[in-house]
Amino acid sequence: MLRKIVREYKEILLYSLIALFVGVIIGGIDAIFGEVLIKITEIRRDNVLTLVPFLPISGILIMLLYRYFSKESLKGMTLVFQTGHGNNDRIPKMLVPLIMVTTWITHLFGGSAGREGVAVQLGATIAHTLAKKLKFLKNSRVLLVIGMAAGFAGLFQTPLAATFFALEVLVSGVFLYEALLPALVASFAASTTSNLLGLEKFAVDIPNVLSFSPEILLKLIFVGALFGIVGGSFAYLLSYSKKKLATFIESPLKRIFIAGCILSLLLLLLHTGRYCGLGTNLISLSFSEKEIFGYDWLLKFLLTVLTLAAGFQGGEVTPLFSIGASLGVILGSLLGLPTMLIAALGYAAVFGSATNTLLAPILIGAEVFGAQNTLFFVIVCSLAFIFNGNKTIYSAQKRFNFFSNENVEV
């Protein structure tokens, strides 16, 4: 028995050592990607009227880049999920520079998109490519998961949320505990590296001002369910719009151009660029008690769906954070609850319900807003998870149903 334990731990420790190396590399790339993105966001903010009209043309550029260098890379996250499930064994290396550059382009010209898609995909691709070279590793999929964790961690500097996100996102209902230690190592390494390289972490300390009472609990249940419906609707509408738009305009080039024209018009007309980019502006407003409009969350929601359905790049998570936070501000003031806390709960819960994850949003709550409100995050994120209608933005995510026995093959 002791020999079995030693053998098992030798393997975990080997993976963890590689994870340390991988984490540092990915954290470094994350830092470069993230800092350039912040610069680009500033440039766009100062030149909205000059840059946003070029969004449709930038879309054409994005599609041409993919067509020329690696068409397959367009599958993005789906490729990562399929590899994680063992249904694919190759992710093109070109995916990494392509998604970085096309995301920068998307953001420079004002598309409403995220950035975590880049981080997770580059992490997964780099780690998986390395694993294939290290022939002595028994399972390259373990490293893929570690890479996903490192990518997320380096970008947001939330190593615990990143670890659990990578462990829970591939198959809803299943936790890849075998990768827990190396994923933790990679996440802390990536997070520390990107921090040392100057990438700033977004964090707001929200004091613990709410105490439990039946009335508060009922309100939190209502708020959580609503966040879940919004997150689930986002996932549903995104996949629906992608399909509809693709049947409506078959050519990807035409599609991104036409949708880009409509988008750039809307982005300029609706508060001149307020809904461009990541949505960090809405997040800042939400947590500094400045003006958030009642429709902010809805416009950000719709414009992000349109941006991503058109074919622009980047991901969904930061827009989801901003949708949740700005909706939270409104709900908080409507229900007479502390708005900053409800904004924080929305930030986490809408992200969780759209990605069909539960631990990641709870830990985002603890790592971004301070651990003192964890129990509220557990309740609200659980409700959001329950009421997301089982939707997810990751079309290749699988699901493990314990009771119905309709289980996934993994």
Next chain:
Amino acid sequence: MLRKIVREYKEILLYSLIALFVGVIIGGIDAIFGEVLIKITEIRRDNVLTLVPFLPISGILIMLLYRYFSKESLKGMTLVFQTGHGNNDRIPKMLVPLIMVTTWITHLFGGSAGREGVAVQLGATIAHTLAKKLKFLKNSRVLLVIGMAAGFAGLFQTPLAATFFALEVLVSGVFLYEALLPALVASFAASTTSNLLGLEKFAVDIPNVLSFSPEILLKLIFVGALFGIVGGSFAYLLSYSKKKLATFIESPLKRIFIAGCILSLLLLLLHTGRYCGLGTNLISLSFSEKEIFGYDWLLKFLLTVLTLAAGFQGGEVTPLFSIGASLGVILGSLLGLPTMLIAALGYAAVFGSATNTLLAPILIGAEVFGAQNTLFFVIVCSLAFIFNGNKTIYSAQKRFNFFSNENVEV
């Protein structure tokens, strides 16, 4: 699609409604069981020298009760797990009064045992029995899980930890998300009911006095790994001793009598009763900065193993809490860390590693010691989980390995 959602939610809401009812009932029974147990513990504490010598005879009484009323009920937790896995469909109703009474007997005469075994088994049995009567329910196993959650929640008044414990304990690596909402409802109902009926909740607010640094992180990793090894060893040694003792002395009656003789002698010789019962005395000492001996955790560990291997009843969790807390006090002062915090971390982590659960101990940390230290609990409990050598006190617990494809059939 909408119809599918409505159908699915109708079912979840139906389960939740039943869960409310089940939670109140189980919370009520938990309160009676728990309050009598506290009274019994006080009586024993005041009469150690009179009562503990009768431990071997009380063991015979326990075995005769099981033999006379329901021999099958001796399988206890294994029966619950098998039913949860779908490998058994009947839990004898006699299990409920039997385990309550035999646990009271165990504690009155000074056996070192827990109480959560009773709570979880009575919850599971009652809920499952009810489910079999409600023919319109599609799946009686959902109610079993809800009952487990309610049982745990009513006893410890930690509804979130109880919910996640019930969802994660049946199959390590799998979360029974389909039961999340009803389990939450049942847990809150049970917890509120037992609280209203006067059962006190154990809680200590541990201030957030530690801040992250590489040195602190390293120390926490070490502490976490050690808690994991202790918890894993407990699980290993318990199952080993049960087997050994059963081959050594075949008759259960003789076994509990002989082991009871040795036990009662040791319990009296070693600080006259300090290691009897639940171990709440050691927990109180740990969190009031009174004297904890360096060997307290080890003696409590060994005497609990002997008590349970002999055939006495109750469970393992509260002794595990006390082993972790008293070991934490020692480690904290050795490493120059705040002893109360490390005691709290040990309280949670040793429980998690012995039961092979991760979310439950993290949430125990938040619900018993305040949420402000959640991130430390996440780190230490994760390390403990990793280093428990994949052991568990629940011999029928299954395991889902994502990467190795040696997956369980559920």
